[in-house]
Amino acid sequence: MFGDADRDKMNKLKRSNSHESIPLQSLTTLVRSKPTSNDADRLSSNAKDNNVSKLPLNDDIVSSPYENASSATNVLNLLPLVYGGLRGSKSEQELTMSIPEQQQTVAFTKDLSLPMNFLSGEEDVKLREYVTYHSQEKVPYRGELIVTKYRLLFVTKSPDPIQILVNVPIGMIGQIEKIGGQTRSNISDSAAYGIGLTCKDLRYIFFANSKEQHQRRNLFDNLNRLAFPFSISKGDIKKPLAFYSSFFAWNYKQKMCPNEIDEGWKLFNKIKEYTRMGIQRTGDSHWKIDTEINKYYQFCDTYPDTIVIPSNFEASRLQYVATFRSRNRIPVLSWYSSSTFATITRASQPLTGLNRKCQHDIDYLHEIANTNLRKGSELFIFDARPKVNAIANKAQGGGYEDYPECGLEFQNIQNIHVMRESLNKLHISMRSAPQDDKTWLNDLENSNWLFHIRAILTSANRLVSLVFNDERSVLVHCSDGWDRTAQLTSLAMLMLDGYYRTLKGFMILIEKEWVSFGHKFLCRIGHGDKIESERSPVFIQFLDCTYQLLQQVK
Incomplete structure (x- = not known):
């Protein structure tokens, strides 16, 4: 599955626990100084x-x-x-x-x-x-x-x-x-x-x-x-056809493609994509592509209607797992290696609270681990949050896995509010500093934007090392599993699978890991709505990390 060139590249990404494991370009390289007349x-x-x-x-x-x-x-x-x-x-x-x-x-x-x-x-x-x-x-x-x-x-x-x-x-x-x-x-x-x-x-x-x-x-x-039409005319959304037809994009599409369906809707075929990975094609019967359990999005309204789950786990027990996971987002397959059987699965946090357990959830993770025929029951839990945040979530009914035969590691990636504040500081540093302001680089550094980029890249590098070098199966989640989780799974898949480094594959990667798994683009980007409480540059950070990978791993 991996060519020699890919192996050479991946060997460069071997894990270090330090946040320096993927050094970013220095600020002087990235920024130089503020642009002058030259x-x-x-x-x-x-x-x-x-x-x-x-x-x-x-x-x-x-x-x-x-x-x-x-x-x-x-x-x-x-x-x-x-x-x-x-x-x-x-x-x-x-x-x-x-x-x-x-x-x-x-x-x-x-x-x-x-x-x-x-x-x-x-x-x-x-x-x-x-x-x-x-x-x-x-x-x-x-x-x-x-x-x-x-x-x-x-x-x-x-x-x-x-x-x-x-x-x-x-x-x-x-x-x-x-x-x-x-x-x-x-x-x-x-x-x-x-x-x-x-x-x-x-x-x-x-x-x-x-x-x-x-x-x-x-x-x-x-x-x-x-x-901000969603903020100004919220009542109009009750008549969606009339509301959306007032948008320029709607009119433009009607005039440019009056009788055609955008090919983008057909780009991502879920069954075809999982089959490409090797599911139900290489004789591995441990995974199944399920098109029924989430049909019409009744099981989980933020998951795709087609998911991949362990074959040997009884379907009747999945509802118990769902009630023990935030927003019913159970662990499902994101990526599969047909050569090593190592997998990347994704989910939301378990609702352990201060002292709750769910044997169905424990058994389900054990079954995921067993699909890795080489490593047996060794499943690694990859929690994207800082540990202190995960502990705080326990007091609010959330939590994290402390299961036998499972490794657990927190990645210290901050939440959407911290990331939004970092972007705001970056905005201010760009806006307020005059051309001769000697504190401009300090203001830029104090925004912590590059620190957060480094944290995400280092975590993705660690995930790749576990899956590629150690051939371990890894479950990735944060709180709800649609922000930091998407960052890590998509960046890891970008490094692990050359198909996602093609133009078509990259579009499918975004459609698969971001759109179909419920990333809140409307809220995070703030498109059409002036409310800022849920805005955050989550996807922008993913693009920035992708750029860094292109620059540093060639």
């Missing part, structure tokens, strides 16, 4: 890599830093964004159009002479305002803000010799806040007054508004309605 020239000269080669070399499109980045970490080389000049001779009539006051939908949008084409269905402009845009260097630019169903655009007003385009997809907006006083009486003419946008790709954008005519309120309300 970096602006470098970015401009590389414009062809950003698909804007037809613009002049000093054109600056203030778009997502991820267009040039392979990961969240690589964005550190690109921020803060630099701004250059866009030489052109467009007339004011070509760049702007007058519209009646209070009109929120404008026709003839394609008459705008912007260096981009609007997408099909984007012609319906929801809002146009003249505002002042403050660049990263606090330089103000007067121009027109244009909001469509898909994105927010800002173009400086002609005849300004410098024309800047700000391009932010609505779904990239993470937070909208009012900056400055609420009334004219409590702000001075020089004070900041307007709308601040915190974007999910680390950009921060500020638009200063007119203090008269409620311009800020109009912009704030319209942006919130477009960016």
Whole structure:
């Protein structure tokens, strides 16, 4: 199953208990220093890599830093964004159009002479305002803000010799806040007054508004309605077809593919994928692909409708196991080696509380261990949480396995709230530090972002070592089994199985380990909802770790 090249790569990943076992690139390598004017020239000269080669070399499109980045970490080389000049001779009539006051939908949008084409269905402009845009260097630019169903655009007003385009997809907006006083009486003419946008790709954008005519309120309300429809129009969800048909993505899909079903829905075939691993194909009768127990998602509403479970465990006992696991997420197969019989299974935490046991759960794990024909009853429990958190969960009815003939190891990966705070600190360090701020690297280090990336990578490396080198079967879980668990299982499978390192295999890996096993993308990314209590960069961390693996294990 493993080629010589794969074995050589895996030997480099042998386990060490230290968090230094997978060293990240040093901060000086990752970040260098904050971009300077020389970096602006470098970015401009590389414009062809950003698909804007037809613009002049000093054109600056203030778009997502991820267009040039392979990961969240690589964005550190690109921020803060630099701004250059866009030489052109467009007339004011070509760049702007007058519209009646209070009109929120404008026709003839394609008459705008912007260096981009609007997408099909984007012609319906929801809002146009003249505002002042403050660049990263606090330089103000007067121009027109244009909001469509898909994105927010800002173009400086002609005849300004410098024309800047700000391009932010609505779904990239993470937070909208009012900056400055609420009334004219409590702000001075020089004070900041307007709308601040915190974007999910680390950009921060500020638009200063007119203090008269409620311009800020109009912009704030319209942006919130477009960016956070689930928060603003919760009652509309009771009529899902009407609600979702108002989204740009729905309209765009209808126009681009009116009679086709997206191939993405057909990409991941559960039975085909488990058969590819060797389940029910190599003569190993210890596992079975079950399509009945979770049919219509009645057994576990956050699991796929097809799961792989031990063949020799009585189906009637599975319900007892489910009631002993958080949210009924019993241990099921994620990955299988047909050459060594070692497996990776995943689950949620057991509900041991302070003093509860379930013999059905113990027997079930014993049966999973027995499917490994070489190692017998040795099952290793891989708890992604810090031990102190797992102990605290026991007081709330959760817990962890302390079973005979099972190893147990805690991986010290922090929860979603700690990770969210780390990302917020990373945002602040990018936003607030001026170009000559000598504390910028310290602020970046204090965010602990790279520390958390290291912890995840080290744990994944340890998991791979147990499965590949020691040929052990491992059960992975955290609390509910859909955040840190998905990080570890998918990263381990990426290292263990060359198929997942193909484009199609990588898409299937995400569909399998993240989507089908219930990762809460909507809540974690905050797409369409302004509530932040469940936001966390769990999937972003997975992408960052994937980038690190690509850089370090070649």
